[in-house]
Amino acid sequence: MNKPNNPILIGKVGKSYGILGWIKIFSFTENKENIFDYLPWYFYKQENWIKIYVKKWKQYKNNFIVQIKGTTDRSKAMQLTDSDIIISKSQLPLLKKNEYYWYDLINYDVFNISGKYLGKVIDLIRTKNNDILIIKNESNKKNILIPFIDKTIIKKVNINKKIITVQ
Template identity: 25%
Template sequence: MEKKLEYFRIGKIVKTRGLKGELKIYSHTDNMDRFRELDCFYIGEDRDTKYYVEKSNIISGNMATIKMKGFDTIESVQGFIQKFIYVDRGQSYELDEDEMFISDMLGMSVETESGEKIGTLVDVLQYSANDVYVVKSESSKEYLIPATYSIVPVIDKDKNLIIVKPIPGLLD
């Protein structure tokens, strides 16, 4: 089984806002409240520097602003534009019983209800209608499987297994 990610990307800094060091963030999470509750985060690949939140605000469905402590001018934050922000696993929000982080699903085995091995989950494409699982077979063939309850009735965390009920043409 693959090692679990220790850091989660929650957004991308898209531009500054105002003159006092505020940053506008495009969210990569479906829980916008996490920006209201955010205490600290990392920027880019640097895991040695923690940035602390002075204030944050949600400004639209997928946009938030963050003002970091100690960064009080537009010039002090311009170098962060177009970088991703991350939180460590300990700062992730609590999931419901039937939820999993995508990073914890990657590497799961995917089989049909009859036990036929399809492959391994290698990616999850997120669309507004539903997610799509990218499954790679041992022969490197890729399958795109809509992540709906009718097609994916079982995700077993303990067995590291996804069960698929394929519709005609799905695995051709």
């Protein structure tokens, strides 16, 4: 099968590297090296899916360079630039009770501790100090940014009702 079930974005392909078909990749996984725990990958570019097998990889500056099986020259590697790196949700480890992945929080409703509706989670941003929820508020058309600091600002994440309560 050349298309993942329940696709999840875990990285992005950068420019080609050298003349032997290596490419730069950017990992979106929490621990950057964990991207290699989820092989094979699917590349998605211009509405096309390609199943990818990694032959070799190396750390390169703050990211990685990868040699793809069957890609042996720079021109073939250049065709992969800007592809999304996708996996099937089933490739992720199973979670324990009351655990969740960041992508699971998208579309959760957010309320403050007084019960006032703030909006829906539309994205998360990773920062050096803490992650940030981006909440879309329909009534005032502005996005609200809330630091994801568990127990201090994020009071409760209800997985069953898809609700986040914040201070």
